Amino acid sequence: MTTPRTGSRAEQARRSEARILDAAARAFFADGYERTTIRGIASAAGVESGLVMHYFGSKQELFRRVLEAAPTPEIAAEPGQAAEQILANLADRLTDEPVESLSMFRSMLTNPEAADAVSAAMARYRTQIADAIPAEDADLRSALISAVILGVMVSRHLSKSDDLADAEPEHIIRLLRPCMVSLTADHDDPAPRTAASECRTHPPEH
Structure with missing residues (x-):
């Protein structure tokens, strides 16, 4: 036996x-x-x-x-690197958003239970971002960054907003860079610029 x-x-x-x-x-x-x-x-x-x-x-x-088992993009804790890593990850998803993420976003928009689960999963990424931001309001800044990313992805891939859906990823990233740099900046910068001013699109020079 x-x-x-x-x-x-x-x-x-x-x-x-x-x-x-x-x-x-x-x-x-x-x-x-x-x-x-x-x-x-x-x-x-x-x-x-x-x-x-x-x-x-x-x-x-x-x-x-x-959702917990899905990989979360890594964000370096060194000041000055977080913005570029966030933008690089976003650029990849602008070009070819994985079907997994699209299904997750769609479920989040249509079901409260799914929305709670997605929110918990996204909290891991927000925590990484907050840990890389040397500011007292790092959690708020991280939440703003997450909201921008989510809004861009939903508008581009799900609701198919014309301008955003048709825009080149490089153009979107270029417009978002000042905002992301400001939101992840060292709060001890001797000449800080507010997140609001950085996120505002500047008019073209003539």
């Missing part, structure tokens, strides 16, 4: 949980939050619906765990 290996049950549980998360990610990203069901996720993962609920408790928690 073969003796079961120590920890085999725990390993089986981890594999089942991983299959469920993988199936959930594919379902949420393909169908959105509202159209995805626990039964459908269970079927795709090859488990019973009860096991999904046993591990995760609710669809909202499962959605939160899927």
Whole structure:
């Protein structure tokens, strides 16, 4: 008689949980939050619906765990680098926004439960940004940066705002750079310029 290996049950549980998360990610990203069901996720993962609920408790928690597993862009803590890293990450997403992000934004706009989960996931990125900003109001500045990024992405990829959807990524980044530099600037700069003045588009010179 073969003796079961120590920890085999725990390993089986981890594999089942991983299959469920993988199936959930594919379902949420393909169908959105509202159209995805626990039964459908269970079927795709090859488990019973009860096991999904046993591990995760609710669809909202499962959605939160899927978002939690998604990679978060790294932001350096060195002053002066944060703005360019934020802009570089945004530039990549302006060119070819991953279907995962589009599904996340769409779910956030249509379902309060999904919005709560997305907000929690975005908080990780805001925390990284805030940690890189040497200012007492770093959390507020980070929230403003996050709001700008979210607004740009939703307008460009979901609502398809004509000017924003058709604009070259380089042009968008160039216009946003003064704003991002100001919001991430060292508050001890001897000649600071306010975020409001930096974010204002200057008229062209004649």
